[in-house]
Amino acid sequence: MAAGMDKIVDMPVVEKLEDFDQNSGNVLERLVFNNRMAVMVICAAITLILSYQMTKLVFNASFEKMIPQSNIYIKNYMANKTELRGLGNSIRVVVENPLGDIFDPAFLEILKQINDELFLVPGVDRAWMKSIWTPSVRWNEVTEEGFSGGPVVPDSYDGSQASVEQVKLNIRRSGITGQLIANNYKSALIFVPLLDKDSETGKPLDYSLFSKHIEEVRKKFQAAAEGKGVESAKQGAMVKVHVIGFAKLVGDLLDGLMQVMTYFGIAAIIAFIIIFLYTRCIRSTILVISCSIVAVLWQLGLISTLGFELDPYSILVPFLIFAIGVSHGVQKMNGIMQDVGRGTHRLVAARYTFRRLFLAGMTALLADAVGFAVLMFIDIPVIKDLALTASIGVAILIFTNLLLLPVLLSFTGVSLVAAKRSLEENRDESAGKGAGQLWSLLDRFTERRWATIAITISAILAVIGFAVSLNLKIGDLDPGAPELRANSRYNKDNAFITSNYSLSSDQFAVIMKTAPEGCLKYESLIEADRLAWELKQIPGVQTTISLTDMVRQITSGTFEGSPKWFTLSRNQQILNFAEQNALNSNPDLFNPDGSVMPVIAYLTDHKAATLDRVVAAVEKFSADHSTKDRQFLLAAGNAGIEAATNIVVKQTNRTMLLYVYGAVIVLCFITFRNWRAVVVAVLPLMLTSILCEALMVVLGIGVKVATLPVIALGVGIGVDYALYLLSVQLTQQRSGLPLGEAYKNAVQFTGKVVGLVGITLAAGVVTWAFSPIKFQADMGILLTFMFIWNMFGALILIPALSHFLLQGVTADVPVEEQVNQENIVKSEAF
């Protein structure tokens, strides 16, 4: 620190501006501070322009961006996406009669009204809508003359008991129980396929708007159930409406996005309180918060200009930028405050602070950027976008918080009372009074006894944590839509529907691909049937559906309904007839030209182990059965896509840890020039990483797209603490102080800032924990844990490890060789 002290001596207290040499400092400093008005005008202009740009930001929850685009399974899916209609967009609306069964005229009437309302919602592919109230849903019977049948609800239906009995009979002989009628006959399902493009406007379906329409329908009829308005309520029937489907999920996610945005205000208020408590200066607190908000405005405006959209991942970037901005802002303010406290003029204080801190701030921001940059290696668009938009944000912080903030502070100055108080506090702490007692407690960890205890406990924690983390699972572990919370309405609706209807919501589809009409050939059907049977053998596969089931069924029907004809005939005419019929009733089982046909497995859950089993079985089948003319491709369906994502996540998880630790080690070495110091810096981070994985096991969070960035960010930003603390400590040691003394000084200079940075970072992300979007909550909890635990790890383990590893660092080697310039500047930062 001697070198640092010298620098402070170089910056004498200048009370009057006239006494200060305006041409001192480097080029950048002169450029900025001798043109302060220009700087402010330019920043104000940029803020205005980018704020306007920000209003054009588009919110999106595109699932395609959440999946690994270059994975072969995903490529297969994308190449055949338009042909896989059944796996496309649809929602299921279930109307429940909580007071009785569906065979109630009043209930059937409400069901009809809901059916009719849904029919009119823009975006609905009306021709393929299915419910007992659509004429396409029919019952069939084999008679001596062939098939006979009619709509399940006959044209003559009049709500009389006799006609309800007729519906009852028709439902029984139509075989729709479990599909359009609940197994317990207490609810009915309306299947609503959606158009990719609005039929009137030709624009792509607006999920948010569609979701709103559906909610209106739901509200209207549930309200009716509660006896508010609507004629049907008078009839005394009550209904509950449950809705699931991709479009509803996207709608809910977008709603979640909006809600998370409001948390930003809460995060800002928390940060405000923390900074004010630290500085007791309202003026500068407002400035720091404002500059950080300006950074966020620029970031949002810039990404809008660059054509990015805000998705559930990139919505989190402003929080991080804000938190990082605040922690850097506080340091600037701290510096100015101390100078002002000593009596220096506010402009000179600002320039001094800029001189001391600009390079240090850059280095710290670089370390943060490394954490983000590593995420670019993850082959998932949302994460790449997150990495890129966060990098942009970090770059912006250089302007707003390293340049603009000191300039603004040079105008406003700081509260003199607060400045004096800050100096006094420092003196108190040096003397071990007040809060100083807490900090001096930390010094003890440089002593053998405390160091041994700390390291032993850490080692035990590491071992336990590691043992627990061995149970870490890949993928999503909860049933339903993993994006949302288990108790969200969507997932409750999903649970209701899966428990009352026969098909689960986890579909794993294998794509059979042939030349046109190839899927309709006997050999193809046999192979698809073999695959379906192979899939059924796998534990976790509930049932399978493919064209072959329909062909068998229709063939049997053609032959007087005899089960002996429940077969796949070699006779192409018989197959053609069956396929033609299947096309009418289930157009989603193959594409119109007969070149793509899905074999769909319905899974009991989407746990990684289940998906792995399915993937392995299908891969083997594909290797044994795919020929030049007929290929079995993985994968489609939500479970198929999740399987692909899991594979990429699993591969990426370890490589990403490798990259981030590699980068951090390099960064530490450049800063410290001492391998032992690198070990001291990195070991606490590793402990946190291990404990974070253990925490994931305890909380039932799997490794998934959302948790991948957490450890990278935790380590990338977490290493800041070590950089702050160790660089000062090493400088002190190298100037000849013993370890205990050196650490004490380091804590005094930087300990408080380390604590503050940890708390402000945590405050920035902790609000996510309340997000209705499950993965954001998971990220929030884990990042908060990592930021806080890394802080404690740094404060406790760095002295303890130093005791064993860094006692040998002394001044007997020429100072010039050991201490690089950057270090000195950095150490002064605190």
Place this chain on the structure above:
Amino acid sequence: MNYRRWQHGIIQGMFLMSTVAFATGTADPVYRDVLDTPSRMSNLASGTLLNSIVSSGKRLIAVGHRGHIVYSDDQGKTWTQSTVPVGSDLVAVYFPSDKNGWSVGHDGVVLHTADGGTTWTKQLDGRIAAELMSKYFSNSEQDAGITMQADIKRYQEQGPDKPFLDVWFQNDTTGYIVGAFGFIFRTVDGGKSWIPLLNRIDNPKNYHLYAIKPVGSDLYICGEQGSLFKLDATGYFKGIKTPYTGTYFGITGKPGALIIYGMRGKVFRSGDNGKSWKNIETGVPAGITGSTILEDGRIVLVSQIGNVLISDDNGATFKHLKVEKTLAAADVTSVNKDTLVIVGFRGANIVPVK
């Protein structure tokens, strides 16, 4: 559109290249016909579609789709899957003795076991059957007729797409198989050779033949469009007039009580070996698919939608048995006078009779 097609082509091309590259290391997969592919062993075999069941000695044997044959030595509680050389859908099984049994099904397949159903070998399939008929009837001694010659030529061209729908053996050597398009063969050497009987049955329109079964001292075949045939002393299956024009799925009964049943719950009974018929009301709207006779002489019928009918007056009247769960049935047999084993879409299930 053009661009998309072009892009599509590239992707497909890339895929083909990768498949080819992959295939060079291992044998290139080729399509294997179900007739050349042994049935896959699976724990699910006894729980999915089984079409026919017999009781042979102490063993139950049931056959189903995808070449599944399962047997049980504990009266239907647990099942073991047999080794079967084909993956064809099997529809009927018959055991004239404890050891020897035959099963028939789609692709014209005929399987034989000599060890009570544990292992099976293929004796005939649709490819061979067409050849057999062609050879047999090109022999001038047989009177095949012009239309039959044309039919046989067409069968040969169409390949093995015609199933045998039922099998019955008089003893370990002599038996019959019947099937779609009026196919009928007889063996006198335990299935080593088969003789087509197309010219020994009164079936000019080649109606599908669904079942063959003896009642009393007579052997009957039933089929499409209300057709029923009885074997006469000259070895000719002579048509019998019945009161119905729909399909009969099966035959049961005992001396003096011939019962035929079929689609839409139709059951007819004849007390005089088919001369006159009486319609038996069942109240079942769907096809009656299987039957058995209990030790105590009661007659049981099962339906496609799960009805179990029981008669204690030799088929004059049937009562509905109350069943715990509805099982879409294909066939039924009894293990004792109080217990049925029903097979169908949900495999084999034990059903008690009160």
